[in-house]
Amino acid sequence: MFKLIHYRFKVYGLAFIVVGTILSAIYLVSDIRLKMPVIAIYSSFLNKGVFAVVETNIIDELILLFFLFGLLMVIFSEEKEELDCFNKIRHKSLVYALFINFFMNIAGVLFLYGDGFYFLLYLNLFSIPVIYLTTFTFLRKFS
Numbered sequence: 503m504f505k506l507i508h509y510r511f512k513v514y515g516l517a518f519i520v521v522g523t524i525l526s527a528i529y530l531v532s533d534i535r536l537k538m539p540v541i542a543i544y545s546s547f548l549n550k551g552v553f554a555v556v557e558t559n560i561i562d563e564l565i566l567l568f569f570l571f572g573l574l575m576v577i578f579s580e581e582k583e584e585l586d587c588f589n590k591i592r593h594k595s596l597v598y599a600l601f602i603n604f605f606m607n608i609a610g611v612l613f614l615y616g617d618g619f620y621f622l623l624y625l626n627l628f629s630i631p632v633i634y635l636t637t638f639t640f641l642r643k644f645s
Contacts, residue, residue: 506580515575522568525561535559566627573631581642591645595638599630 528534538560545556581588606629610622 506584507575507578509580509582509584511575512579515572515577515579518568518572518575520572522565522572525565525568529561529565534561536561536564569628573628573635577631577634587645588642591638591641595634595641598637599633602633603630 536559537557539555539557540560542551542554542556542558545551545554545558547556547558603626607622607626610619614622
């Protein structure tokens with residue numbers, strides 16, 4: 503059986519999500535730049551290259567990492583009072599999240615083109631964890 507991490511990590515994960523939200527709001531309002539050389543497997547921007555070191559603004563990557571690590575900690579931390587039925591609810595929530603994500607992708611392939619489709623791909627970074635957390639919270643409260 504997969505062992506969940508301690509419930510205190512849920513608070514740390516929520517803090518990461520809050521920091522990511524604040525950083526993204528600041529990033530949208532102002533023009534923050536933190537240029538750094540990074541190792542790129544593939545880059546198609548100003549510095550094109552394959553397996554190259556390119557200089558880029560890493561603020562957007564940092565924001566995404568805050569969100570993703572925060573979601574990871576919230577999802578894989580146990581509840582303060584863990585009940586036996588929570589594993590079944592977790593399984594059901596994951597199945598719902600996958601189904602909703604697949605239908606969202608199918609609808610996107612059929613009805614979205616150009617930048618709209620790229621936005622859907624970007625949304626796929628967060629759709630499964632967010633849908634999972636939403637359904638888990640809903641099912642936990644009303645089961």
